[in-house]
Amino acid sequence: IGFGDFLEMQISEQEDTFECNMPGVPVDSTNLVVRAIDVMRKKTGNESQKFKVKLTKQVPAQAGLGGGSANAATAMWGANELM
Secondary structure, eight states, X not given: OOOOOEEEEEEESSOOEEEESSTTXXXXXXXXXXXXXXXXXXXXXXXXXXXXXXXXXXXXXXXSSSHHHHHHHHHHHHHHHHO
């Protein structure tokens, strides 16, 4: 595939924020990116760390192409790098 999603992450001084450009993609705790970040916080013991996350989707949601799983894995890598 000649396209992919983009995940931007940065440390937040206030609270977690998660936004996505694609309508219908959940931006709450049911999203795999949000869940992956929560797992990283718990596993590292750094539960107070907050992130600002922006997901720009190009891979169709719910298409079975692994976009959600890849985004979650990228979020774990990004959280690890930023913590």
